[in-house]
Amino acid sequence: MATAAIQTIRSAAPAVLPSLLLCDFGDLKGEVAKLSAAGVGVLHLDVMDGRFVPNLTYGMPIVEGLRRHTDLPLDVHLMISDPLAYAQPMVDAGADMLTFHVEAVRDPVETAGKLRDLGVGVGIALNPDTPLASLGEVVSLVDMVLVMSVEAGFGGQSFNPIALDKLRTLRQEYPDLLLEIDGGIDVNTIGAARAAGCDLFVVGSAIFRQDDYARSIADLNSGIHSESENLASGLKQEDPS
Ligand code: DX5
Ligand code: ZN
Numbered sequence: 096m097a098t099a100a101i102q103t104i105r106s107a108a109p110a111v112l113p114s115l116l117l118c119d120f121g122d123l124k125g126e127v128a129k130l131s132a133a134g135v136g137v138l139h140l141d142v143m144d145g146r147f148v149p150n151l152t153y154g155m156p157i158v159e160g161l162r163r164h165t166d167l168p169l170d171v172h173l174m175i176s177d178p179l180a181y182a183q184p185m186v187d188a189g190a191d192m193l194t195f196h197v198e199a200v201r202d203p204v205e206t207a208g209k210l211r212d213l214g215v216g217v218g219i220a221l222n223p224d225t226p227l228a229s230l231g232e233v234v235s236l237v238d239m240v241l242v243m244s245v246e247a248g249f250g251g252q253s254f255n256p257i258a259l260d261k262l263r264t265l266r267q268e269y270p271d272l273l274l275e276i277d278g279g280i281d282v283n284t285i286g287a288a289r290a291a292g293c294d295l296f297v298v299g300s301a302i303f304r305q306d307d308y309a310r311s312i313a314d315l316n317s318g319i320h321s322e323s324e325n326l327a328s329g330l331k332q333e334d335p336s
Contacts, residue, residue, distance in 0.1 A: 100168045100191035101216040101238050105273060107136030108294035109323065111285075111315045112170060114277070115161070116141040116152060117250045117303035123157070127165045133309035134316075137168045139277070139297045140190075141250075144175040147199050148248035154181070155188040162189030170295075172220065172277065174247045175199065179209055186213045194218030194241050194275075198225055203233040211236070218275065222246055223255040227264055238273055239295070240265055244288075245278025250299035254279030259291040266292025282318050289322035 104110075113135055118126045130138070140158060145151035161169060171190040175181065178195035185193060193210050197219055200206045210217045219233055220241035234240060242265070244258035255278070262274055273295065276288045281301035288296060298315060305311040 098191070098214060098216055101273075104137050104168050104170065104192065104216065104295070107168075108273070109289060109319045110136050110295055111302075111312055111319070112137045112139040112275070112295055112297045113302050113308075113312075114139045114141055114172075114250065114297045114299040115157075117299045119303075120153075120157070123160055124164045127161065127167075129308050130312075131165065131167065133312045135167065135312065137170050137295070138165065140169055140171045141299075142171055142173050142175060142181075142185075143248065144177075147176040147196065148174045150174075150248045155184045158185060158188035158190055168192065170194070170216075170218075170275075172218075172241065172247075172297075173199075179206060182210055182213055186215050190215060192216035192218055192239065194220050194239065196220045196222070196247065197229050197233070198222060203230070204236060207233050207236045218273075220247070220277075221261070223257050227261050234265070234269060234272065239275055240269075240272060241275045241277055241297075242293075243278050244276055244280065244284070247278075251304070252279055254281075254284045256287075259287055262288065262291035262293050280315075282314050285315055285318040286322035286325075289319050290325070 143150045143152040168191040170192045216238045218239035242258045242261045245252035275295035276293045277297035280298045302311045
């Protein structure tokens, strides 16, 4: 049964999700206010433990802090080696969706089931070098698949188009599955990701390394919607049978 937050995330799609990794952590309240004013519908939180990925970011205190400043759904990307160890504290802190990496766990089906028991949205992520086949039956147990277009761990990396093939395959096999892409998404890559069937577009440097967040987000949304129009017009052309 989908949670209210999953319904909110679904209704926000297609949507740009700012990734809180390159933002100004010295002014989280101000950053969230700017993003909300720019019309953002969901926030993506990059949690890294320095073990699963060679980088260390933040944990429950930051999630709690964000929860106090926004009602937006918090899409928490767990780039950590033991997602189940921190799942309940993350939920208690205010996470609405917990996405774990298939590379980090021995049994993704068991992990997905235990996360679902916590009453939150459940996502599973895979790095560019991880084949879709590694997901197996867990795809039918999660709300979302996060297809990484960079190796998890850092913002500002270059887009890896292998993600587009995975998105196309997943969209074809699972028409209703929420699909999210993360890494190297900007105005030059977002249209291709939309055309491949993606719903949620995680963006870091293409927002936070620009001066005007609202302008950047508007440009990214144009990239989504122009592709959506192309998709729709493409369908129309196929209609006349
Ligand atoms: C990388 C993170 C991404 C990253 C996106 O491990 O999961 O969310 O911050 O940053 P850009 O958009 O700069 O690639
Ligand atoms: Zn992320």
